[in-house]
Structures are given as C-alpha cells and as structure tokens.
Amino acid sequence: MIDSILTEEELMQKHKKERKELQAQIQTLKKSICKGDKKKKKEIAEEIGRLEESLEKQHTEELNAWRLAHVTLNDQQTESAQVSKEVDKDNSSLEQSTHRISKAQKRREKKAIAEKERNQRIIEQETLNIFGKRNIETEAIKEILSKQNLMIYEIPSDGHCLYNAVVHQLKINGETPLSLDDLRTKTADYLKENMNDFLPFLSNPDSEDLLTPEEYEKYCNDVAETSAWGGAVELQVLSRILKCPIEVIQATGAPYIIGDEYSNDKKVTLTYHRHMYELGAHYNSVTKCVQDEES
Incomplete structure (x- = not known):
C-alpha cells in the first residue's frame, strides 16, 4: 500500500x-x-x-x-x-x-x-x-521527446502505422517522397530476395515453429497486399531500403537504433506504444514542438 x-x-x-x-x-x-x-x-x-x-x-x-x-x-x-x-x-x-x-x-x-x-x-x-497504462506510457514518451524539442505526431491505427509513420518522417526530412504502397512493395520484395536473412526470425503464431518457405512466401505477399502490421523485421528491412538509421523511442528503456551503420543526417524517428490501442502495439511519428502562440 x-x-x-x-x-x-x-x-x-x-x-x-x-x-x-x-x-x-x-x-x-x-x-x-x-x-x-x-x-x-x-x-x-x-x-x-x-x-x-x-x-x-x-x-x-x-x-x-x-x-x-x-x-x-x-x-x-x-x-x-x-x-x-x-x-x-x-x-x-x-x-x-x-x-x-x-x-x-x-x-x-x-x-x-x-x-x-x-x-x-x-x-x-x-x-x-x-x-491508466496508456496515459502513463504516453506521458513518459512525451517527456523523452520534449528533451529533444520533439512531440508525438499521431498516426492512424489501421495496420499501416509503421509504414505511414516512416512516410511522414521522409516528408519532413525532405527525402524523396514514397507512398505507403511503395514502402510495402519494396519491403516485401526485399524480404523475398533475402529469405535466408529473415526466415530464422519469423515463426508461426499458432505453433511457434519457424515458417516454411511456403508460409514465408505468403508472409511477404501479406506485407505487400494487406494491412498486415509491421514490426522488428520490417524495421530492419526499411532501414536497409532507405539506407538510413531508424530510431525507436519507447516509454521504458533507452531508445534503440536500427541501421546505425548509416549516416545520422537523415535519421527516421518513431515512437513505439505498447498500450495505446486495445488491438496491440502501435507506431507514431514525431515532429518539432509547436510553441503556443499566446506564450
């Protein structure tokens, strides 16, 4: 007590x-x-x-x-x-x-x-x-971002959050614009071309066995053609496709960076929320803090 x-x-x-x-x-x-x-x-x-x-x-x-x-x-x-x-x-x-x-x-x-x-x-x-968990987590992330003069940029929770968050980051970083479909297609193609690199990290959610080649093929097609949620594997692929580091900020623990071998000049920054929605984890983008005009 x-x-x-x-x-x-x-x-x-x-x-x-x-x-x-x-x-x-x-x-x-x-x-x-x-x-x-x-x-x-x-x-x-x-x-x-x-x-x-x-x-x-x-x-x-x-x-x-x-x-x-x-x-x-x-x-x-x-x-x-x-x-x-x-x-x-x-x-x-x-x-x-x-x-x-x-x-x-x-x-x-x-x-x-x-x-x-x-x-x-x-x-x-x-x-x-x-x-509640959601508000505690969000406030913790906001506190971390405020130290970098950043704020959360809300991305809709529709299964495409990871890709849409990256699209937003590319736009504000002045990069060549890519659409949601572009990123999904490029991610799926890269996964297919590099199956041996990623197959050991993917398992069947029901049996927890590693995916068979046929199941892996379907996984890649889902990435390209459906609203399948993106996670750690897709972050690795996106970093390689875009040739830039991706920083992921979360409420607990230090932020982690995927692709730190690339230059930080065009870093993509995302926030990761475990409790934002009941359907599961969620990614948001970030943007510069907006000063209150009255202050």
Whole structure:
C-alpha cells in the first residue's frame, strides 16, 4: 500500500527509480541467454513480460490509491464544512418549527445523495484514465521527446502505422517522397530476395515453429497486399531500403537504433506504444514542438 503522505512528485520519482532497477534486472536476464538457446530465450522473454506487466500494474494501483486518497481527503474537508453549515441551519429551523420534514425535502435530499455518488464515480473514472497504462506510457514518451524539442505526431491505427509513420518522417526530412504502397512493395520484395536473412526470425503464431518457405512466401505477399502490421523485421528491412538509421523511442528503456551503420543526417524517428490501442502495439511519428502562440 502506497504511503499517502508522499507527494505526487516523490511518488513519480519512486516509480522512475523502480523502472530503472527493472531495466537493469532485464539486462542481466538477457545476458544469461546462451547463443542459440531458443528455449531459454523464450523463457526469459516470458519472464521479462511478466516483470514489466507486474511493475506497471503495481504503479497503476499505487497512483490510483494516491489520487483517490487525496480526492477523498479533500471531499471530507469540504463535506465537514458543509455539514457544519447544515447543522447550524437545521438547529435554527428546529427552534422555529417542530414540524416533520416534508416529502419534497426528502426527495431533495435523496437527489443530492444520488448526485454526490455520481460525482464520486466520475472522479474515480477520471483517476483511472489519468493513471491508466496508456496515459502513463504516453506521458513518459512525451517527456523523452520534449528533451529533444520533439512531440508525438499521431498516426492512424489501421495496420499501416509503421509504414505511414516512416512516410511522414521522409516528408519532413525532405527525402524523396514514397507512398505507403511503395514502402510495402519494396519491403516485401526485399524480404523475398533475402529469405535466408529473415526466415530464422519469423515463426508461426499458432505453433511457434519457424515458417516454411511456403508460409514465408505468403508472409511477404501479406506485407505487400494487406494491412498486415509491421514490426522488428520490417524495421530492419526499411532501414536497409532507405539506407538510413531508424530510431525507436519507447516509454521504458533507452531508445534503440536500427541501421546505425548509416549516416545520422537523415535519421527516421518513431515512437513505439505498447498500450495505446486495445488491438496491440502501435507506431507514431514525431515532429518539432509547436510553441503556443499566446506564450
């Protein structure tokens, strides 16, 4: 149970420290994997997932508890003042009349109680929204970007987010414009031409066995012809096609760069969100911060 005496800033610092400690623990776990030991790699990946989920759940619960504790405290103070006024008013009324409370008064009191309960539910829901996984992750990414004078540029969640985010980056970097279809086709062609490089990293989602050559062919066709979501493999391919590094910024851990052998002059920067949408992970682009005209 989180100590409600902590300030919100102290609580956020505590969470930041715990996330750093978890990242150190994760690095230790990754280093324990022997090269080629797929079973151990899978077990470690599952363990890392459990650790991250557990810490996020703990932080969410602590933040919710902190918020609700302070909301309740403020409500109690306000209610106490209101009760005092109502008692004085009631005593005055009793001195003037000993008649029973009317039915209309009872209805008003019942309505007031219902309204108070409704407001409390609204406050609790807003607390959950503010301290939910999605908002916590987004705020963490925004903080990282702000240090680079950048902000999130929203990309629609339609299966094409990775490619559309790259298209946006190429446009703002002044590169030769490529369409969504161009990038998908080039990615699929590169995958087909370099099957031996990528086949070991792709598995059947149902059996977890490596894809057969026939399944790999279908995978490539899906990349070109459908809204199949792009991930780590496609990031590698896009970096090679565009001959530029791709920086991926996420809420926890340091940003990672694919294709760091290329020049940084035309770097593509994306943000990776695990919890933005219920359908799964999501990529956004970034742009320069826009200053408030009134400031």
